[in-house]
Amino acid sequence: METVKRVNMGSVDKLSRVLGVFDENLNVIMHELPVSIRVDGLEAVISGGDDAVRIAAEVAENLALLAENGEKIDKGRVVYCIELAKEGKAADITKLSSGTVTITSRGKPIKCKTVGQKAYVEAIKHNTVVFGVGPAGTGKTYLAVCLAVQAMKQKQVEKIILTRPAVEAGEKLGFLPGDLQTKVDPYLRPLYDALQEMLGLETYTKLMERGSIEIAPLAYMRGRTLSNAFIILDEAQNTTVEQMKMFLTRLGDGSKMVITGDVTQIDLPEGKRSGLVQSTDILKDIEGIRVVRLTATDVVRNPLVMNIVRAYERADNAKRTKEGGADET
Numbered sequence: 001m002e003t004v005k006r007v008n009m010g011s012v013d014k015l016s017r018v019l020g021v022f023d024e025n026l027n028v029i030m031h032e033l034p035v036s037i038r039v040d041g042l043e044a045v046i047s048g049g050d051d052a053v054r055i056a057a058e059v060a061e062n063l064a065l066l067a068e069n070g071e072k073i074d075k076g077r078v079v080y081c082i083e084l085a086k087e088g089k090a091a092d093i094t095k096l097s098s099g100t101v102t103i104t105s106r107g108k109p110i111k112c113k114t115v116g117q118k119a120y121v122e123a124i125k126h127n128t129v130v131f132g133v134g135p136a137g138t139g140k141t142y143l144a145v146c147l148a149v150q151a152m153k154q155k156q157v158e159k160i161i162l163t164r165p166a167v168e169a170g171e172k173l174g175f176l177p178g179d180l181q182t183k184v185d186p187y188l189r190p191l192y193d194a195l196q197e198m199l200g201l202e203t204y205t206k207l208m209e210r211g212s213i214e215i216a217p218l219a220y221m222r223g224r225t226l227s228n229a230f231i232i233l234d235e236a237q238n239t240t241v242e243q244m245k246m247f248l249t250r251l252g253d254g255s256k257m258v259i260t261g262d263v264t265q266i267d268l269p270e271g272k273r274s275g276l277v278q279s280t281d282i283l284k285d286i287e288g289i290r291v292v293r294l295t296a297t298d299v300v301r302n303p304l305v306m307n308i309v310r311a312y313e314r315a316d317n318a319k320r321t322k323e324g325g326a327d328e329t
Contacts, residue, residue, distance in 0.1 A: 002047055003047065004046070004053070005046050005047075005057045006040070006045050006046075007044045007057050007060040008042055009043065013067075014064050015044075017073055018044070018064055020073065028075050029059060029082065032079065033048070033056050034049060035047065035049075044060050055086060055090075058085045058090040058091075061090075062090050062091060071096075076113075077093075080297065092115045095118065101143060102150045105198060106200075110146050114138075114294075116134070116294045117138070117139055120140070124143075124256070125147070127290040128251070129248070129259070130290050130291075131261075131276070131290070131291040132259070132260040132294065133261060133262070133293050133294065134295060135262055136265070136299075137299040139300055141232070144258040144260060145162070147230070147258075149198040149199060157229055159213070159228065161213075161214045161229050161230070162213075163217065163221060163234070164188065164217070164238075165239050165243060166218070188215050191215055191234060218243060218247060222246055226252050231255060233257070235261060236259045237266045237274050237277070238266060238267050238274070239276060240274075241278050242275070244275025245279075248279065248283075259276065261274075296310045
């Protein structure tokens with residue numbers, strides 16, 4: 001028996017924002033869920049099986065609340081709301097309509113787009129060392145840079161230090177043209193880009209020249225004590241156990257560390273254990289240290305990226321299951 005539910009949007013403006021341009025958002029819901037939706041006045045009339053209608057109605061109701069709060073509703077946000085609703089957490093999306101992480105140099109407000117991102121930002125604000133672990137596209141590095149710039153503007157720190165291990169994927173650094181800075185620039189480019197967006201090119205250049213921003217390979221951290229600084233270690237899955245211990249013990253007074261990485265993209269030589277994997281296991285219960293694990297649901301790039309990440313996760317799980325079965329025999 002078919003279930004029918006009506007969701008009143010309250011106004012033409014909210015209805016049009018929830019529907020999207022040429023009903024794009026409505027079509028996304030019908031593509032992701034086995035339901036049919038039509039518009040009757042200010043109401044979305046949803047029909048289909050019990051569970052699918054319940055989920056679709058929750059999605060529509062919470063998207064209407066977002067629209068009421070002036071939030072932008074695009075395809076990515078609709079897909080994310082559907083994922084939350086499937087987990088029974090649809091109302092969580094309305095928590096994202098308040099609070100701005102920072103403002104870019106062009107005046108654009110940066111806000112958390114997922115519940116996982118919000119937890120990550122809150123963890124950075126309230127802890128000294130934070131590990132942000134998750135797949136590509138979850139905003140781990142970008143949000144960390146945003147908070148670093150905000151901390152500097154508020155004079156909570158005197159310096160921003162960005163670093164990452166220079167692990168080659170194919171070409172060796174020694175065979176690339178140019179001096180050391182030229183050789184490591186490609187590894188650090190995402191960090192340059194994020195900083196320039198936050199500060200603007202002119203301010204970024206001045207701070208670099210003054211030494212208030214330092215971007216360097218991880219090897220340059222050895223032997224130093226990093227005080228009154230916001231320090232970000234990017235691509236930390238490619239640190240060895242020894243490198244990670246070296247980095248973490250550089251922490252000085254008045255500093256904050258954020259370590260980001262994706263444990264599914266480790267480029268270390270065979271037999272080398274990732275320092276990120278070990279550190280998140282042994283440090284997670286220490287006060288002042290927080291491990292935040294983002295998932296495919298937190299991917300904020302093209303919604304297709306979420307499906308790509310999930311496909312790889314399924315393949316990895318199937319491989320582990322198969323290997324486990326082989327071991328038992």
